[in-house]
Amino acid sequence: MDRTANAVWKGNLKEGKGTLDTQSGALKGTPYSFKMRFEDESGKSGTNPEELIAAAHAGCFAMQLSHVLAENGTPATELDAKAVVTLVPGTGITGSALTLVGKVPGIDAAKFQELAEQAKAGCPVSKALGAIKVSLDAKLG
Structure with missing residues (x-):
């Protein structure tokens, strides 16, 4: 199974701009740039690679946990997962911190963890x- 995304970049690193498209169409002409990646912490002007990694990590983890919980006989009613990907300029991506609040009837905190x-x-x-x-910081909510 392959999934695809396409990036088109025009110009140099600092003044250039790009767009991202995904196979699913979830991203279509989505802008990204140096400013969006390193200067605009609000994220309102477009996306960046680290944000996309965070989305992928949170989504994948929530799906995996839903499967593990169902196999345990304690399916979740809701899993609220967040990933914070840290980028240190000049060093690279240094971590991904998952936080989770789960609504899971019939499970104790130790088993959930x-x-x-x-x-x-x-x-x-x-x-x-x-x-x-x-x-990972996981808790029942």
Whole structure:
């Protein structure tokens, strides 16, 4: 199974601009630039590679955990996962911090934590991010 995205970049690093398109159409002509990546913390002017990695990580982890919880006989009613990907200019991406609030009837906090850690380890995006620190703060809500 392959998934595709296309990036078109015009110009140099600091003044150039690009657009991103994805196979699904979720991104279509989505702008990105140096400013959007390193200067505009609001994210309102477009996207950047780190934001896209964070979205992929949060989504993958939530799906993986939903599977692990269902296999345990304790399916979630809601999983609210967030990933914060840290980029240190000049160094690179140094980490992805997952936070999770789960609504899971019939499970205690210790078992929930155990299964969340299992899902973090089994998540394909977590595996792909093996060169950086991936942390998890999971709680029932």
